[in-house]
Amino acid sequence: MIPFSIDLKPGSPFCDQLAYAVKKAIVSGQLQTGDRLPSVRVLAQELKINPNTVQKAISRLTAEGLLEIQPGIGCSIANRPRKAEAKACAVLLHQEMERLVVEARRLNLSKEEVEKALTEHWNRISGQN
């Protein structure tokens, strides 16, 4: 069993999908600081994907500071970023925010509609419904 929700769909690289699923599980609390991530072998077998792909996703998450590798033990969820680092993360979201605004404007959505949708998604993922 894999301790987080994932539904791989063909079309975009599985490495991206796996990294995103782990990230989503972390922010939604499905995975918490200190939780162990299954090994590359187990993830590859369970998801029936290439272990190289799993390794790549894990390396990426480790580089982003979401996972930490403990030699001999495996991979676990790292401490969440503190506030100061959170500011740096907000800068990283710049691109996503811009894309959201562009798409919203293209579809003629109002700022209020976007904010409402954003709040809904925020609550859904944070489990505050």
Add this chain to the structure above:
Amino acid sequence: MDINTIVTHDLTKKFGRQTAVDHLTLTIPEHGIFAFLGPNGAGKTTTIKMLMNLIVPTSGTSSLLGVDSQHLDPTTLRRIGYVSENQRLPEWMSVAGFLAYCKTMYPDWDDGFCARLLKQFDLPLHQQLKHLSRGMKVKAALLSSLAYHPSLLLLDEPFTGLDPLVRDEFIRGILDLTEAGEWSIFISSHDLNEVEQLADSVGFIDQGKLQLSESLESLQGRCRMLELNLPAPSATLPPHLPEHWRLPANQGRRVSIFETCYHEGETESMARTFFPAAEVTAATMTLREIFVALAQSYGHRLEE
């Protein structure tokens, strides 16, 4: 040092006047799963047979694990596994007998691994191979090729005719191999969903010629299906569209283009220079969609 497990150079096979494989040059590095794709009759099986020295090339060379295909010796063959769609097995043997027979040829035969795979594949030990279903036979063939941890596994259309459950078991078996030591897998298949899950890199062969060979990530990164919604219907397409825009099709207000060289932002603005005021979307494509679009762009009508 990186060792290339498969290298071919100008590999060519002619049957009479027909060229089945045409100057194929390919390099496949270690520790990866390479998917060899192409329409029926493209030359996939012929290529694999030349690699395995089952047929002799008209010209050109190939090597497996650094050894020329035409000089594959028993020591090298012990490190190679080969399962083909139409594998011929000694039908009169029982599963147990067949495995015992194979074991004698492979000093690296791993009884523990074999037992684990046997259980996983759920094969009846005492039944004769000829009484097994097709799926069971393919599993027996795969098991006999996995149990000695080959450094290189060649699979020719392994999933054909297998039900989804057996496919899953088969994939797990292949992934078992990747757990330790040296391994590389070369797989020719039409089952693109399975391949998309497994492959690191893909090669596409058409009419005997290798059309592309690159990582799956880069292929999926550069292929997009562009959809353009035009402000007014147009009967014609603008001239001089970029060459990497394939299969442009026009249905009134809607134009679709297979973009083979996608760059986020750049592609969209280029589309707007050819189609002013168009609404542009660039959709990612599954390997299956890419395969069909590529084959069509080489002039095939695929029966789907």
